[in-house]
Amino acid sequence: MPALRALVAGTGGYLPERSLTNDELAAWKGLETSDAWIRERTGIRCRHVAAEGETASDLGLRAALAALAQAGAAVEEVDAILVATSTPDSAFPSTAARIQGKLGVTRGFAFDLAAACTGFIYALGVADALIRAGQARGVLVIGTEVYSRILDWTDRGTCVLFGDGAGAVFLRGVAAEETGGRGLLSTHMHADGRFGDILVVDGGAGSTGGTGVVRMAGREVFKHAVTKLAAAVDEALAANGLGHADVAWLVPHQANLRIIEAMGKKLHLPLERVVVTVDRHANTSAASIPLALAEATRDGRIRRGDLVLMEAIGGGLTWGATLARF
Known part of the structure; x- marks a missing residue:
């Protein structure tokens, strides 16, 4: 095969x-x-x-x-x-x-x-x-x-x-x-359970017997977000022998516009090259990146051959990045 x-x-x-x-x-x-x-x-x-x-x-x-x-x-x-x-x-x-x-x-x-x-x-x-x-x-x-x-x-x-x-x-x-070099190039996944309690659902079938609700220490999450996401992004680019200038589009997790803007600056990308939906969708968690991808491919922003960088951070803490050529 x-x-x-x-x-x-x-x-x-x-x-x-x-x-x-x-x-x-x-x-x-x-x-x-x-x-x-x-x-x-x-x-x-x-x-x-x-x-x-x-x-x-x-x-x-x-x-x-x-x-x-x-x-x-x-x-x-x-x-x-x-x-x-x-x-x-x-x-x-x-x-x-x-x-x-x-x-x-x-x-x-x-x-x-x-x-x-x-x-x-x-x-x-x-x-x-x-x-x-x-x-x-x-x-x-x-x-x-x-x-x-x-x-x-x-x-x-x-x-x-x-x-x-x-x-x-x-x-x-x-x-x-x-493929002509197109496709998923690599994905880099990380987790650190020591910080699990700064973003948590305070219940579950195996603990409280109920669903629970979201609780978050917002400042702590923000503090970890930019540094951990930047490291994952650099890891993905280095693994493929690429640099910031090679990225056509950043499609980030849509949690907070401040975090999104900070990641764009670290990549030296103008906001026009960052797909932003948080203003209209808010944070849709695991759905946020594919929703943004769908919008940007449907309206023609992301085109065949474009190098697209995706990154996210969430409860766990978990974080990671994927690099793909469309």
Whole structure:
């Protein structure tokens, strides 16, 4: 069997219909926030919220169908489905298996990954390894979240930051000599559990017996974010013999505009070369990078041959970066 490389054949995204603005949040009794307060600290203007009964698998299915359509791929090409999520439909079956069933895929395998906001980067790394090993040739990688279900809507330090949504890519394994240098080049994943408590959901089936809500030490997270992300970015570029000037687009995790701008400056990239959706989507955790990818490929910003750098940091702490030539 020839050596395979994972090409990003299609991208797709889906946002719930309801958009919740900062002004609407500011009108909630007891929240004590404002549009100006939220924008100045985060860059967020609004976020989307899933409808009652709308689950992570529902959102993920819509994103997956869009990615398959852009790739011109039939469901029969799907060998594996990897879903990054912190808000699964249930403990089991996995959200990936639920999406597999809704797609009508009856072959291959499906499983979830839990790495919080870094989940999509982790899932890309696993999918790439599966393709290189010859265990799959068509892989759906999906990030899907309904964070509105795990927020304390009285805590302005967290509830204003997050939104719901899903993004997906369809990876196709192609003989390396036929790619022209395109495809996933490398993924670099890291974790340090010593800092787990600075960004945490304070519950779970195996501990409290309940879901819990997001709790965050915002300043501590910010302190770690830029340094750890910068190190992962440099690691990815060095591994491929590339420099900052080679990067056409930065597609970062959409957590905070200040962090995004800081990463752009470290790469010497103008903001025009950084894909930003945080203002309209807020932080959709594992869905944020694939949602941004879907938007930037759909509107023509990311073109064939472009070198795209993706990076994220999340609860765990987890962080990582992926380098791909589209």
